[in-house]
Amino acid sequence: MTPLEDARCYGGITSFRLSGKNSIEENKALAEKLIMDHNIFTVHRVGLNSGSCIRVTPNVYNSTDDIDAFIHAIKAIAG
Structure with missing residues (x-):
C-alpha cells in the first residue's frame, strides 16, 4: 500500500491486502491463517479509506x- 510513484515513501512497516480482499472479515482471516499455518505474526488494521x-x-x-x-x-x- 506504499505508493510506488514516490521513492521517498518507504519504511520498515508496510500494509497490504490480497487483490479484492478488503473486508474486515477477510483480512482477519488472513492474519489468522498466517499465524496458524505459517507462524507469521501480522496485525489486522481497519479504518483506511480503501478498506x-x-x-x-x-x-x-x-x-x-x-x-x-x-x-x-x-x-x-493467494494461489
Whole structure:
C-alpha cells in the first residue's frame, strides 16, 4: 500500500491486502491463517479509506529467510 510513484515513501512497516480482499472479515482471516499455518505474526488494521488491510512490521532481527518465508506464505495463500 506504499505508493510506488514516490521513492521517498518507504519504511520498515508496510500494509497490504490480497487483490479484492478488503473486508474486515477477510483480512482477519488472513492474519489468522498466517499465524496458524505459517507462524507469521501480522496485525489486522481497519479504518483506511480503501478498506481493511494487514500490517507487516519486519525488524532488525528478521533474516532474509524470514522475509522469504513470508513471501512464500502469501503466494501460497493467494494461489
